[in-house]
Amino acid sequence: xxxxxxxxxxxxxxxxxxxxxxxxxxxxxxxxxxxxxxxxxxxxxxxxxxxxxxxxxxxxxxxxxxxxxxxxxxxxxxxxxxxxxxxxxxxxxxxxxxxxxxxxxxxxxxxxxxxxxxxxxxxxxxxxxxxxxxxxxxxxxxxxxxxxxxxxxxxxxxxxxxxxxxxxxxxxxxxxxxxxxxxxxxxxxxxxxxxxxxxxxxxxxxxxxxxxxxxxxxxxxxxxxxxxxxxxxxxxxxxxxxxxxxxxxxxxxxxxxxxxxxxxxxxxxxxxxxxxxxxxxxxxxxxxxxxxx
Numbered sequence: 527x528x529x530x531x532x533x534x535x536x537x538x539x540x541x542x543x544x545x546x547x548x549x550x551x552x553x554x555x556x557x558x559x560x561x562x563x564x565x566x567x568x569x570x571x572x573x574x575x576x577x578x579x580x581x582x583x584x585x586x587x588x589x590x591x592x593x594x595x596x597x598x599x600x601x602x603x604x605x606x607x608x609x610x611x612x613x614x615x616x617x618x619x620x621x622x623x624x625x626x627x628x629x630x631x632x633x634x635x636x637x638x639x640x641x642x643x644x645x646x647x648x649x650x651x652x653x654x655x656x657x658x659x660x661x662x663x664x665x666x667x668x669x670x671x672x673x674x675x676x677x678x679x680x681x682x683x684x685x686x687x688x689x690x691x692x693x694x695x696x697x698x699x700x701x702x703x704x705x706x707x708x709x710x711x712x713x714x715x716x717x718x719x720x721x722x723x724x725x726x727x728x729x730x731x732x733x734x735x736x737x738x739x740x741x742x743x744x745x746x747x748x749x750x751x752x753x754x755x756x757x758x759x760x761x762x763x764x765x766x767x768x769x770x771x772x773x774x775x776x777x778x779x780x781x782x783x784x785x786x787x788x789x790x791x792x793x794x795x796x797x798x799x800x801x802x803x804x805x806x807x808x809x810x811x812x813x814x815x816x817x818x819x
Contacts, residue, residue: 538730540583544721551716552584559699561711562670564594568711569627569668571659572602574615574734576726577674581714582624583729585672599666600624603655606634611734618732627666631658660708668708675712678719681768682750690746694780696772718765 556562570585572578582600589598600619604612612628619626633654640650663671675697684696699715702708714722726733757764777785 540725541728544725544728548584548717548721548725549587552588552713555699555713555715561700561713562594562596566596566670567599567668568596568670568672569599569601569663569666570672572600572619575736576723576731576733577676577714579731580722580726581672581674585713598625599627599668601627601629601659601662603658604628604630605655606632629658629662660703660705664707671708671710673710673712674714676714676717676719676722677769678765680715681765682747684768684772685750686746
């Protein structure tokens with residue numbers, strides 16, 4: 527709940543165990559994928575949701591102890607949604623000691639015009655928002671754009687791409703944008719959504735719901751979320767297993783001719799050998815890293 531009382535804008539004390547776990551996971555992502563370098567000026571996209579607030583908080587803490595020097599700019603885009611509390615959000619961010627850049631572009635009316643009645647506006651909205659942030663990052667001299675996508679986003683994107691687009695891809699932890707001017711990083715890529723949600727509650731972040739436009743989340747993504755939740759009733763580590771698979775790719779056992787070796791591949795064949803799904807799931811805790819520890 528937003529409030530004009532400045533006392534409500536002070537940061538609550540987050541859960542220390544969750545903070546330690548999330549800081550470890552963000553630090554690991556930065557180290558493994560080279561997400562942050564000395565002298566970086568990083569635009570942190572702040573939507574007002576749990577993920578972006580958590581990302582900013584963790585990067586601020588890491589900045590205090592990092593062996594390299596980097597700057598953070600908390601950047602929010604007010605897209606003209608009715609009731610969006612831009613002034614309160616800006617006041618909160620400044621109270622956290624951030625460099626803040628508030629943008630305003632009326633994409634709301636554009637999205638409403640381009641989106642058919644009853645359809646979700648997420649795709650069009652996201653594309654417009656991305657273009658504005660890319661331009662702002664260049665204008666501010668930012669070397670990176672940090673976004674709050676987490677482990678569950680990556681897993682869902684992989685399944686969405688496989689099921690509905692016929693491609694095996696997800697969100698890269700570090701990606702040079704198509705425009706060639708920006709590098710996007712995702713420091714929360716090892717963090718579970720459940721941990722982020724719990725951390726955000728403990729920190730009492732002033733969450734802005736993503737329903738100001740009146741549309742619902744992408745239907746296909748909701749279906750994939752539901753599928754994963756259903757599977758996890760019997761196998762609680764399904765998300766962790768899929769995520770581990772993204773870092774354990776056996777290209778020679780797939781069908782992309784561009785990656786296929788000239789020599790015949792040797793080794794166990796999942797169809798012939800006894801490494802079925804039940805055995806794999808039963809031995810999961812021993813075979814994959816503890817991403818959520």
